[in-house]
Amino acid sequence: MASAALPEAVAPKKGNVKYASFCAILASIILGYDIGVISGAAIYIKKDLKISDVQLEILAGILNIYSLIGSFAAGRTSDWVGRRYTVVFAAAIFFVGALVMGFAVNYAMLMVGRFVAGVGVGYAIMIAPVYTAEIAPASARGFLTSFPEVFINIGILLGYVSNYAFARLPLRFGWRVMLGIGAVPSALLALMVLGMPESPRWLVMKGRLADARAVLEKTTGTPEEAAQRLADIKVAAGIPSDLDGDVVTVPRERNREKLVWKELILSPTPAIRRILLSAVGLHFFQQASGIDSVVLYSPRVFKSAGITDDNQLLGTTCAVGVTKTLFILVATFLLDSAGRRPLLLSSTGGMLVSLVGLGTGLTVVYHYPDAKIPWAVGLCIASILAYVSFFSIGLGPMTSVYTSEIFPLRVRALGYAFGIAANRVTSGVISMTFLSLSKAITIGGSFFLYSGICALAWVFFFTYLPETRGRTLEEMGKLFGMEDADMAEQAEDAAQTEKVVEMHTK
Numbered sequence: 001m002a003s004a005a006l007p008e009a010v011a012p013k014k015g016n017v018k019y020a021s022f023c024a025i026l027a028s029i030i031l032g033y034d035i036g037v038i039s040g041a042a043i044y045i046k047k048d049l050k051i052s053d054v055q056l057e058i059l060a061g062i063l064n065i066y067s068l069i070g071s072f073a074a075g076r077t078s079d080w081v082g083r084r085y086t087v088v089f090a091a092a093i094f095f096v097g098a099l100v101m102g103f104a105v106n107y108a109m110l111m112v113g114r115f116v117a118g119v120g121v122g123y124a125i126m127i128a129p130v131y132t133a134e135i136a137p138a139s140a141r142g143f144l145t146s147f148p149e150v151f152i153n154i155g156i157l158l159g160y161v162s163n164y165a166f167a168r169l170p171l172r173f174g175w176r177v178m179l180g181i182g183a184v185p186s187a188l189l190a191l192m193v194l195g196m197p198e199s200p201r202w203l204v205m206k207g208r209l210a211d212a213r214a215v216l217e218k219t220t221g222t223p224e225e226a227a228q229r230l231a232d233i234k235v236a237a238g239i240p241s242d243l244d245g246d247v248v249t250v251p252r253e254r255n256r257e258k259l260v261w262k263e264l265i266l267s268p269t270p271a272i273r274r275i276l277l278s279a280v281g282l283h284f285f286q287q288a289s290g291i292d293s294v295v296l297y298s299p300r301v302f303k304s305a306g307i308t309d310d311n312q313l314l315g316t317t318c319a320v321g322v323t324k325t326l327f328i329l330v331a332t333f334l335l336d337s338a339g340r341r342p343l344l345l346s347s348t349g350g351m352l353v354s355l356v357g358l359g360t361g362l363t364v365v366y367h368y369p370d371a372k373i374p375w376a377v378g379l380c381i382a383s384i385l386a387y388v389s390f391f392s393i394g395l396g397p398m399t400s401v402y403t404s405e406i407f408p409l410r411v412r413a414l415g416y417a418f419g420i421a422a423n424r425v426t427s428g429v430i431s432m433t434f435l436s437l438s439k440a441i442t443i444g445g446s447f448f449l450y451s452g453i454c455a456l457a458w459v460f461f462f463t464y465l466p467e468t469r470g471r472t473l474e475e476m477g478k479l480f481g482m483e484d485a486d487m488a489e490q491a492e493d494a495a496q497t498e499k500v501v502e503m504h505t506k
Contacts, residue, residue, distance in 0.1 A: 028128055029185045030094045031121050032155020033162075034063065036321060037178050039296050040163025040314050044175040049107050053435045059110065060296050061431030063118040064424045070122020071420040075413040077123070083131035083199040090127060091190035094120030095183045102180015113179070120186070126420045130413065133404035134199040135219060153328045153392060155185070156295060157321035164314045201409060204233045210246035232472065236409040264411040264418075271482035272411070278465055278480070279403040279415060283423035285457035286399045289351055290450030291391055292431040294320070294384060300435070304443045305365055305380035306372065316381065323385050327392035334393070339469040340402055341461070347394020348458045351387055355451035358383035363444030395457075399423070405468055406476050
């Protein structure tokens with residue numbers, strides 16, 4: 001069993017985490033808004049453009065596949081221009097995509113807008129948690145790294161509210177306004193990033209030690225603590241501990257990218273392999289548990305449960321958004337006190353029970369279409385609200401928190417990109433097959449299938465994932481079986497490879 005004693009959590013200092021807290025909203029609202037708004041807009045898009053269910057599920061889910069482009073490009077971009085400006089780029093891409101969708105005159109143009117927006121989403125979901133994890137102090141990392149998930153849920157809720165608010169507009173305008181208004185938060189987010197600091201770990205990798213020290217002094221308790229954190233980051237980055245100054249020259253190694261791929265994918269150590277499988281498995285099970293089927297198609301699910309009026313459908317869907325947002329806020333305060341594993345296991349167990357309840361209620365309604373069965377309808381609504389609550393208190397925020405903190409510095413961007421790829425592919429498959437799956441095995445059968453996947457997820461989390469609460473990013477290797485000698489050898493090899501030979505002061 002993968003278990004570890006829970007280190008004592010240290011309460012984050014309010015004055016020291018304010019710089020890190022701003023990154024919580026970066027690029028996350030735009031992703032959440034797109035997920036939420038398409039669920040209600042799909043009702044009116046189908047009526048206006050007269051598209052089939054297959055076209056509709058492709059429209060809803062294809063953004064997840066498109067986002068793969070942005071996810072992999074974000075790793076290279078963030079290593080090149082920095083984490084902060086990568087967020088600006090992500091927001092700009094989504095801004096263009098939202099406008100294209102808002103002015104779409106046919107299904108083809110709408111798909112073009114989804115492609116552009118998907119690339120922006122891919123950038124956003126990859127870079128926001130990595131940036132947050134790298135700038136946050138260890139005592140507050142879970143709290144702050146879960147913030148992107150918080151604002152994803154706020155974005156989903158705003159999407160639901162947008163559906164409800166603009167549903168009364170003429171058919172040809174309503175869904176276009178719902179989609180086009182998504183450009184507003186992306187523009188605001190791009191402006192907000194200008195007031196935030198760069199990742200100290202990225203600055204160290206670029207040899208900018210003075211700038212990294214300045215950021216660390218703002219996000220840690222004392223200058224001594226900042227100095228210790230800087231020393232740890234230098235070791236992880238392969239910079240000799242005796243090399244100091246404001247700016248050091250770090251000659252770029254020619255084969256660095258090949259070495260990163262070799263270290264992570266081609267010939268990883270057992271510890272690195274376990275880290276990668278943990279990240280990919282966590283991202284896979286987060287989406288394979290069916291969350292997108294509930295979030296994207298909640299109006300369709302509620303309709304199957306017996307609610308037929310459009311306003312009631314959108315109103316009930318808003319209740320899902322409110323519940324999801326409230327419980328994700330609760331989770332942010334528990335991640336650094338309760339620990340990762342307890343929340344993850346209780347969350348997955350609760351989701352399993354909720355999916356069984358939802359599948360039961362929908363199956364009863366399906367077999368008695370002409371009869372109104374209040375208890376079955378009530379069971380469906382309660383099960384959906386319980387499901388999103390359990391998801392939001394554990395598996396939802398835990399995926400980005402856990403994955404962003406377990407990879408060694410040299411492979412962190414690429415490793416997180418692989419996790420996001422697994423997440424987006426799984427999400428795309430789930431969202432683009434739900435309607436067809438529901439027709440094949442009934443909508444109740446679909447949720448019974450998701451409950452089986454949740455059971456497998458619980459076993460995987462229980463046996464494979466160690467507790468990481470309170471650990472610094474540089475200590476993670478030990479939790480996954482990396483020996484001290486291996487960690488020292490890895491740092492020494494990195495130092496020899498990067499050949500830091502010259503130091504300059506400003």
